[in-house]
Amino acid sequence: MSEELSKVYEAKSVEEKWYKIWEEKGYFTPDPSSKAKPFVIVIPPPNVTGSLHMGHALDNTIQDILIRFNRMKGLKALWVPGTDHAGIATQNVVEKELAKEKKRKEDIGREKFVEMVWKWKEKYGGQITMQLRRLGASCDWTMERFTMDEGLSKAVKKAFVALYDDGLIYRGKRIINWCPRCKTAISDIEVEYTEENGKLWYLKYPVEGTNEFITVATTRPETMLGDTAVAVNPNDARYKHFIGKMLVLPLVGRRIPVIKDNFVDPSFGTGAVKVTPAHDPNDYEIGLRHNLPQIIMMHHDGKVNVSHFPKEEQNDISSYEGVDRIKLRDIIVADLEKGGYLEKIEDYKNKIGRCYRCKTIIEPYLSDQWFVRMKDLVRPAIQAVEEGKISYIPDRWTKVYLNWMENHRDWCISRQIWWGHRIPAWTCDCGHIIVAEEAPKKCDKCGSTKIVQDPDVLDTWFSSSLWPFSTLGWPASVKTSAGRPDEYTGDLKDYYPTTVLVTGYDIITFWVSKMIVMGLKFMKKEPFSKIFIHGLIRDVSGKKMSKSLGNVIDPINVIDRVGADALRFALISLISGQGQDIKLSEDKITEARNFSNKIWNAARFILGKGKSEKVKGESFADKWILSKLNRTIDDITGKLEEFDMGEAARKLYDFVWSEFCDWYLEMSKIDASDKVLVETFEGTLRLLHPFMPFITEEIWQKLETRDARCETIMLSSWPKADRNLISESIEEEMAVVKDIVRAIRNIRATLNIPHSKELVAHIVTGKKLGAGQVEYIKSLARLEKIDITAKISKKIEGSAAAVLPEISIYIPLKGIIDLNKEVERLKEKISKLDVDISQIKQRISAGKNIPEEVMLEWKEREKELMRQKDTLIGQIDSLSA
Ligand SMILES: [Zn+2]
Ligand SMILES: [Zn+2]
Numbered sequence: 001m002s003e004e005l006s007k008v009y010e011a012k013s014v015e016e017k018w019y020k021i022w023e024e025k026g027y028f029t030p031d032p033s034s035k036a037k038p039f040v041i042v043i044p045p046p047n048v049t050g051s052l053h054m055g056h057a058l059d060n061t062i063q064d065i066l067i068r069f070n071r072m073k074g075l076k077a078l079w080v081p082g083t084d085h086a087g088i089a090t091q092n093v094v095e096k097e098l099a100k101e102k103k104r105k106e107d108i109g110r111e112k113f114v115e116m117v118w119k120w121k122e123k124y125g126g127q128i129t130m131q132l133r134r135l136g137a138s139c140d141w142t143m144e145r146f147t148m149d150e151g152l153s154k155a156v157k158k159a160f161v162a163l164y165d166d167g168l169i170y171r172g173k174r175i176i177n178w179c180p181r182c183k184t185a186i187s188d189i190e191v192e193y194t195e196e197n198g199k200l201w202y203l204k205y206p207v208e209g210t211n212e213f214i215t216v217a218t219t220r221p222e223t224m225l226g227d228t229a230v231a232v233n234p235n236d237a238r239y240k241h242f243i244g245k246m247l248v249l250p251l252v253g254r255r256i257p258v259i260k261d262n263f264v265d266p267s268f269g270t271g272a273v274k275v276t277p278a279h280d281p282n283d284y285e286i287g288l289r290h291n292l293p294q295i296i297m298m299h300h301d302g303k304v305n306v307s308h309f310p311k312e313e314q315n316d317i318s319s320y321e322g323v324d325r326i327k328l329r330d331i332i333v334a335d336l337e338k339g340g341y342l343e344k345i346e347d348y349k350n351k352i353g354r355c356y357r358c359k360t361i362i363e364p365y366l367s368d369q370w371f372v373r374m375k376d377l378v379r380p381a382i383q384a385v386e387e388g389k390i391s392y393i394p395d396r397w398t399k400v401y402l403n404w405m406e407n408h409r410d411w412c413i414s415r416q417i418w419w420g421h422r423i424p425a426w427t428c429d430c431g432h433i434i435v436a437e438e439a440p441k442k443c444d445k446c447g448s449t450k451i452v453q454d455p456d457v458l459d460t461w462f463s464s465s466l467w468p469f470s471t472l473g474w475p476a477s478v479k480t481s482a483g484r485p486d487e488y489t490g491d492l493k494d495y496y497p498t499t500v501l502v503t504g505y506d507i508i509t510f511w512v513s514k515m516i517v518m519g520l521k522f523m524k525k526e527p528f529s530k531i532f533i534h535g536l537i538r539d540v541s542g543k544k545m546s547k548s549l550g551n552v553i554d555p556i557n558v559i560d561r562v563g564a565d566a567l568r569f570a571l572i573s574l575i576s577g578q579g580q581d582i583k584l585s586e587d588k589i590t591e592a593r594n595f596s597n598k599i600w601n602a603a604r605f606i607l608g609k610g611k612s613e614k615v616k617g618e619s620f621a622d623k624w625i626l627s628k629l630n631r632t633i634d635d636i637t638g639k640l641e642e643f644d645m646g647e648a649a650r651k652l653y654d655f656v657w658s659e660f661c662d663w664y665l666e667m668s669k670i671d672a673s674d675k676v677l678v679e680t681f682e683g684t685l686r687l688l689h690p691f692m693p694f695i696t697e698e699i700w701q702k703l704e705t706r707d708a709r710c711e712t713i714m715l716s717s718w719p720k721a722d723r724n725l726i727s728e729s730i731e732e733e734m735a736v737v738k739d740i741v742r743a744i745r746n747i748r749a750t751l752n753i754p755h756s757k758e759l760v761a762h763i764v765t766g767k768k769l770g771a772g773q774v775e776y777i778k779s780l781a782r783l784e785k786i787d788i789t790a791k792i793s794k795k796i797e798g799s800a801a802a803v804l805p806e807i808s809i810y811i812p813l814k815g816i817i818d819l820n821k822e823v824e825r826l827k828e829k830i831s832k833l834d835v836d837i838s839q840i841k842q843r844i845s846a847g848k849n850i851p852e853e854v855m856l857e858w859k860e861r862e863k864e865l866m867r868q869k870d871t872l873i874g875q876i877d878s879l880s881a
Helices: 010-026 054-072 088-102 109-126 127-135 151-165 221-226 282-288 325-339 377-386 396-406 459-465 490-495 506-521 555-562 562-570 585-607 620-639 646-673 674-688 693-700 727-748 771-780 819-846 852-879
Strands: 039-042 075-078 168-177 184-186 193-207 213-219 229-232 245-247 255-258 274-275 343-357 363-372 392-395 425-428 433-435 452-453 497-506 528-533 760-764 783-789 799-804 807-812
Touching: 010 127, 010 555, 010 562, 010 693, 039 054, 039 184, 039 490, 054 075, 054 497, 054 528, 054 555, 054 562, 054 620, 054 646, 075 490, 088 109, 127 555, 127 562, 151 168, 151 282, 151 459, 151 506, 151 620, 168 282, 184 363, 193 221, 193 245, 213 221, 221 325, 229 282, 282 363, 325 343, 343 819, 377 396, 377 459, 377 506, 392 396, 396 506, 459 506, 497 506, 506 528, 555 562, 555 585, 562 585, 562 674, 562 693, 585 646, 585 674, 585 693, 620 646, 620 674, 620 727, 620 771, 646 674, 646 771, 674 693, 727 760, 727 771, 727 799, 727 807, 771 783, 799 852, 819 852
Parallel strands: 039 075, 039 497, 229 255, 392 528, 497 528, 760 783
Antiparallel strands: 168 184, 168 363, 193 213, 193 343, 229 274, 245 255, 425 433, 425 452, 760 807, 799 807
16 A cells, blocks of 8 residues: 555654644635534633643543534534633733732733733633644634624623613622622632631620620621621510610620511520621621611721721721721620620531632622523523423433522622623713613713723623624624524524533533523524533542642643543543543553554554455455444444444444454454455544544545545545444354354463464354354464364363353363373462462451442452362363363
8 A cells, every 4th residue: 555654653743744734724614615404512612821621621522523523424513612711710810920020900000901911811822722722623713712802792792781771680789709809709609618617606795774685696706897686586485575675786886676587597506696787698688678777897808997887986996997807806806805795605617608719718798799680581591401402411410400590599790800891881970870882972861971881890601601602793693683593694694503512510500501591582592402511520539630639630741642532532431421520540541542552553554465456255254344344333323423422432442442453454364355454444444533533534544445535534424334234143153253262262371372383173062153254263263173063972082171152162282282281280370369269258258348349349359260260170170081
């Protein structure tokens, strides 16, 4: 054949070469003239600050397999790439840069800072997309988007204004989770809760005009400055007579009422609780029910703000001004103790919420925020899933999604940071709020020009919730504002709705649900019909990969070492049908690298054969491999259509490694048609291509039998199974050949019979063995002669035996090995095995507190040792017969 392949597969240079060619030739862009059905994926946009981690590698390999498979099947396959501006994450990175110059962002001002972030983005933001290229991702880079590019910014403004006009966005005071370090609200799901050892403080509040006290228990004593009531359960007999009385708040002197509220749990603490409506979500609700004042006692950075307190109190508490909430706790407790208001302190296990970004303790905080009213928006999003218009794979995520959607709270979309989509709302001096896509020149109510834009930006998930249609040109490609499907133009018309979304389960609530909501709202059609949810990557023992544990496997490092194909194959073959988390090990990566070497060596063998004229009628080996190949094509196609990439990869591995390389290549040396050999290999390469795009392209280009009309395997057609070539009977006959050959090879191995010695085999079986089968057995097992009989007339002395279902094999060994010596050797081996067996038995009986999987492993080992012993005993029996 035409060109030689290098001795060793050089993944790095091959991968670089092909990716460049693919991208330059525009193979990733679907043919605009194609009338085929579209197959569309929008990438979950990685953070622009990100670098590729194993989770990305898995997620994007899955998407690439689906895209390459459907592209080869002839569909109009489009994969839209892009990155997310990742509000807080990116802002934090640039703030850290600034900190190196000992500056804060406030020192340079908002405009300069945002400019700096853009510069950072231009310089470093392309890292992750370069890394996706190294993975082999066949995204259409001509369609690449960024959540803050011009078009997407337009989409965000349009969506915001439309939701506002429909009464679905409102401004409200709400208790939100406030990070005093990031100085922004963060959403409920961005708070990480941990159980920590805390304290419970018992504070005594005097009853006005008496010598009595009510004792309240609290985990956050410093918030007492903001208390505006004490609440008790209406059925709590201990406090009935206090209800309606006034207390005097220690340190502050504020008069606060004792109120009754069913929310209060009489068994917690003393049964009486302090109520701080501006700094606790439950107290906030109680406050609303009882019309209590809300005192926001802190600045945005978590320091006391005395100016928010009633005038008459400000003098008494002026010493607390500017004290940080963490320090404040000690000061308040000391002051309370000094005044005789501290009854006792107890240890208490407490759930503490921390910012997922910077781990600072979250402060529940009453503030002005923008919200999306979710109640009406989620209804169609629930319906779409219930009616099966959108389905989750695996199905178990349906329940998680529905459950979460049914309990959806309003979505707080404002963030108090600088990097992001600025909220398109302006407040006039007269108090009027103007929401518009373009900056207004004056107030549309009073005409004043004293209008200021809201300083906040939108939650990052707001722009990514529009991603499936904003990336395809919305709103520009909708002719009218109504946005009915028949009015879409351009990409939106061709590619929306997309086909499948691929993502990890950790962002179903953050992102997936919101895309469904927004897609149905603005496009009147669900954004995708399938959601493929995969597990998360863990280390081999099941632990999350993290820098602090030191168990991170870096995908780029793996690609450098073994190539992208091997990494892809290792990841995909670990996916289970139920989408469990994936335990990645170095062994698995080595196995995948060996697999690519196996393919490479097969190619070298096939290409090195030189052109031969042996194109005679198909042999038994040919018929068998064609049957297996076509069955495999059917299997793999079916599995990929069901999104079972893991099973497809495993089946393909078995076919390539065992059937094709280990058996068929051996048989082809005896008797096979070169045409079948090369054609089978060519078809196999196309089956492998979506999984291992680089090595398959490199080899395929050198095969003369490839479809010459195609410049690349990427655009060649997906193999189609010829079911007429699938033959149960040939596969069964081959199974017998394999069994017999394996049995004889085992005998050779246990008895140390060198490969060079040809043997004679007596095979006793009622089965009919065809002439073809016999020839292969002779050759593959290195036999001089085969003697097949239906019954055995007399025992064959001094022979090794193997017994298979319906087949017995005897190999006479007189003159081939020294039988007595061999029996002695086998006996020695048995006594060694006996030692091992008694050891493992002891371990099993002693191991009571052993993890189940270790125990199973031991029992497996015991069984294996027993099996080995049985084999040896059998061999001794037959040798000494
Ligand atoms: Zn934070
Ligand atoms: Zn006005």
